[in-house]
Amino acid sequence: EADIYQTPRYLVIGTGKKITLECSQTMGHDKMYWYQQDPGMELHLIHYSYGVNSTEKGDLSSESTVSRIRTEHFPLTLESARPSHTSQYLCASSEYGGGNTEAFFGQGTRLTVV
Amino acid sequence: AQSVTQLGSHVSVSEGALVLLRCNYSSSVPPYLFWYVQYPNQGLQLLLKYTSAATLVKGINGFEAEFKKSETSFHLTKPSAHMSDAAEYFCAVSDSLNKFYFGSGTKLNVKP
Numbered sequence: 001e002a003d004i005y006q007t008p009r010y011l012v013i014g015t016g017k018k019i020t021l022e023c024s025q026t027m028g029h030d031k032m033y034w035y036q037q038d039p040g041m042e043l044h045l046i047h048y049s050y051g052v053n054s055t056e057k058g059d060l061s062s063e064s065t066v067s068r069i070r071t072e073h074f075p076l077t078l079e080s081a082r083p084s085h086t087s088q089y090l091c092a093s094s095e096y097g098g099g100n101t102e103a104f105f106g107q108g109t110r111l112t113v114v
Numbered sequence: 115a116q117s118v119t120q121l122g123s124h125v126s127v128s129e130g131a132l133v134l135l136r137c138n139y140s141s142s143v144p145p146y147l148f149w150y151v152q153y154p155n156q157g158l159q160l161l162l163k164y165t166s167a168a169t170l171v172k173g174i175n176g177f178e179a180e181f182k183k184s185e186t187s188f189h190l191t192k193p194s195a196h197m198s199d200a201a202e203y204f205c206a207v208s209d210s211l212n213k214f215y216f217g218s219g220t221k222l223n224v225k226p
Contacts, residue, residue, distance in 0.1 A: 006157075031212050040123060043158075043204070043216040058213075090157055092214075099146040099208045100165035105157035 003027055006091050006106035013081055013113055021076045021109045023091035030096040032074040033103065036060060037088045049074060050096070081113045116141050116207045120217035128225045133192040135220045137179075137205035140186065147188045148206040148214070149179055158204060164188060175199070200224045 004025040013019055025032065030051045035043040035058075045058030049068040063085070064078050074093075078085055088110045092103040121136040139145055146165055150158040162173025169181045175198075179190045188205060205217040 004157075009155075033214070035216075040218065042118075042218040043214075045213065045215075048213065092158075094212055097212060099210045099212055100163070101212060102148055102160045102163050103158075103208075103212075103214055105150075105159070107157045108155075110155070 004091065004093055004104050004106045006089075006109050008109060009107060010110050011112070013111070015080075015082055015113055017081050019078050019081055019111070021089055021091075021111070023074045023076070023106060024072050025074075025093040025104070026072060027093060027095075027104065028071065029093035029104075030071070031094045032068065033092040033094075034058070034064075034066060034074070034076050035090040035092065036062065037090055037108070043090065047076065081111075083113045086111060086113050116145070116209050116213075116215045118205050118207050118215055118217040120203075120205050120220050122220055123218065124221045124223065126223040126225060127195045129197055130194050133177075133190070133195045133199065133222065135190040135203050135205075135222065137188045137190065137217060138186050139188060139205070139207045141207055141209075143210065146208045147179075147181065148208070149173065149177070149188075149190050150204045150206060150216075151175075152202045152204065152219075154201075161190070161203075195222075195224045197224050197226065 034047040044060035046062040047066040091106045094103045095101045117140045149161040
């Protein structure tokens, strides 16, 4: 059982609100990721981190921001939520390796902006 | 650049029938390939991974996949479908920096 946790699981929020999606892992993994998933679409990488104080934007442009102050914690923030941000957000982590290490996923946060 | 194509967004099989989910990859280097399963309102769970040790990879829940370099394929199979196999399945490839690229997923429906 992977030890990676996301909160909240579901969030309905009004337009213009600031939100933070939490992600924590207890496996000591250096690499962490945020993916955005829409129905019927592939997972799109929006942010990743190789370790503390390292953050990079992914292949899909996103208005969200992330921080990595502690190894185990990788929160995602939207300063002003909009309906276009409605989606499922998946957090993942992996050991540092040459590509042959799998990613472990949290259960996701389903965000609805009304 | 890495990419993955999954043929068939929906696959329907009868219980007890063979499951075949298709995945083709594009990679400029020897690939690391993965199959994940996602149940409703859940995250992704690893089924199996190919890391060049053996071309036929066995995973959990009776699934296996065969890496075919000549066909750039990594299809997922299971000899006999069970109702509990109904879920969405994602093929993924990772690069040397551990960035994962996912296909668009295949929803498997198992009919009684």
